[in-house]
Amino acid sequence: MTILCEPAARAGQLSPALGDDVRIAQTLGEVSRLLAADPAETLVVVGSAVDLDEALAFTANLRVERPAAGVVLLRDVLDVVVLTRALRAGVREVVARDDLASLVDACTRSRALSAQVTGVPQPRADERRQGQVITVFAAKGGCGKTTLAVNLASVLAAGGARSVCLVDLDLAFGDVGICLRTEPVRTIVHGLGMVGHVDVAGASSLLTACRPGLSALLAPVEPGDAERIPAALVSELLEVLPTMFDFVVVDTPSAFTEHVLAAMDASHHHVLMTTPDVPALKNLRVTLDMLDLLSYAHDIRSVVLNRSDAKVGLTMDDIERVVRSDIRAHVPSSRDVPISVNKGNPIVLDLPRHPVSEAISRFAREHVLAEPAVVATKSSKRWFR
Ligand SMILES: Nc1ncnc2c1ncn2[C@@H]1O[C@H](COP(=O)(O)OP(=O)(O)OP(=O)(O)O)[C@@H](O)[C@H]1O
Ligand SMILES: [Mg+2]
Known part of the structure; x- marks a missing residue:
């Protein structure tokens, strides 16, 4: 009507x-x-x-x-x-x-x-959550950021017990909508008129309900729209969204853009992806050095090794020597991952007992749900500039 x-x-x-x-x-x-x-x-x-x-x-x-x-x-x-x-x-x-x-x-x-x-949770005016922001990043493309972000968000939201928002910050080539088989009717680009005054009502109007407990803030669809999104809009949204959701999971492009830095600043947890090949490991090393330079706390970092079982001539010792920190999750390689993407159904939901799903669920249980939230050091970015 x-x-x-x-x-x-x-x-x-x-x-x-x-x-x-x-x-x-x-x-x-x-x-x-x-x-x-x-x-x-x-x-x-x-x-x-x-x-x-x-x-x-x-x-x-x-x-x-x-x-x-x-x-x-x-x-x-x-x-x-x-x-x-x-x-x-x-x-x-x-x-x-x-x-x-x-x-x-x-x-x-x-x-x-x-x-x-209608499917996006609408918090009451007197209800403010203190959700955690988790940013998934890798400086080399194709390491599995989107795969991890989509599956981590899905497992955290599973059953609708917790509310989760998945943010697609890969503004030019984001594929979160496709992975969740969601029509991008509203995207971050509709938030352009809100810069400077993003509030809960404004942020909710940008979201797409995907599954019980899971909403998404999708990337623009029109070519050229990515460049119109100011980093300030990302910062504002990442201040408001944690007041509405228990977890905000951010997928990123494979470059240290201003938007990625805004997400890093707002994050309680940095999840850094790599695969067991020399270019990805080298880029992870550069990323870790960069995060050190920016004075982000070490204890909010998790390194995740994707395709961890690939036989490519590197031992776990070789990998740990480069990474110089614990690897908190080993996600094996499986053709069931792209199959689940093609079906638009995250593997953690499609095949919860699959070794890939178990690795991601264990990571969520042991390192996201179990750990107290500490927000990233905020002053670093200004110093970097
Ligand atoms: N563990 C895995 N086993 C098999 N295939 C995988 C695995 N992880 C990711 N893939 C596949 O590898 C490809 C790249 O993964 P994904 O899109 O998640 O990477 P990305 O880091 O987000 O890439 P981009 O930098 O382009 O955004 C996809 O086709 C995905 O299905
Ligand atoms: Mg991606």
């Missing part, structure tokens, strides 16, 4: 585009009463006759009170000022009042988003 707020004379022209079950309200007060009486309603179309300031105040309030409900705003004239103010207030789309085809599309997109947001 849809609620349309528009005087009756004008509403008649719009209602055919909104379907048979549209309910017409003359004022925003009436919309509020209809919403209160129907907790399942997720779409309000605010007509062009409604004053802009009133429409935006109503939307900003609805975003906090009912994040799953969306507002599509109609205006006689679309200009940049109206669009910017509307997006800041949390309006999902602004459509020219005569453009009925765009109105239909905007309503479809808003309903699809509401269906996803």
Whole structure:
């Protein structure tokens, strides 16, 4: 169903585009009463006759009170000022009042988003969690960061006992959405208008519900959008998300970008991946030296060796000599890993007794769930710059 707020004379022209079950309200007060009486309603179309300031105040309030409900705003004239103010207030789309085809599309997109947001946990205003941020990084590509991040988040959320948010910081080539077979209707790019004032309602509106207990903040899909994301947005989101989730797992690109450093700064745990080959080990060594240089605490670090059983002429001694620290998880190689990715079902859920799943679950149990959280040293990045 849809609620349309528009005087009756004008509403008649719009209602055919909104379907048979549209309910017409003359004022925003009436919309509020209809919403209160129907907790399942997720779409309000605010007509062009409604004053802009009133429409935006109503939307900003609805975003906090009912994040799953969306507002599509109609205006006689679309200009940049109206669009910017509307997006800041949390309006999902602004459509020219005569453009009925765009109105239909905007309503479809808003309903699809509401269906996803409905599964995202909505913390009450008085409920603030102190979740842990876990950043998974490797300076060499293809070491298994995404595989570990997706499976770690899935195992931590398994059964919905804990709430977990998986953040895809591989902004240009992120594939978390694909691994979880999730449609990227909302991505981090929709948070651009929130820079400087990210709050719980704003952050929740960017998330996609994937499974019970597991939500994701997906990477942009359009080419070029990655460059538009400022590191400040990442920092702000990583301050707000831990107040909403027990764990925030961050997947990263294989480069020390500003965004990765923002995640490292916000993290309680740095998980550094490698594989048993000389280029990956060399890059891990450089990464460890870099983290030392930035004065991040050693005890928040875990080195994870992926494809640990690969027979490639290096002994465990050779590997430990380079790494100079304990290896906290050995994840074996198995063709079942890419098979699970192709199915869009993480291996820890698909085959929980598989040696890969057991290695990741043990790591989660012994090194993530068991250890007290300490946040990374914050001053280091400024010094580095
Ligand atoms: N233990 C494993 N056994 C078999 N295949 C694996 C294993 N871990 C990862 N893979 C496969 O290796 C490929 C690279 O893994 P993944 O995408 O997780 O790496 P990444 O570090 O995220 O790569 P990128 O740097 O491109 O983001 C994928 O096809 C994945 O399915
Ligand atoms: Mg990856």
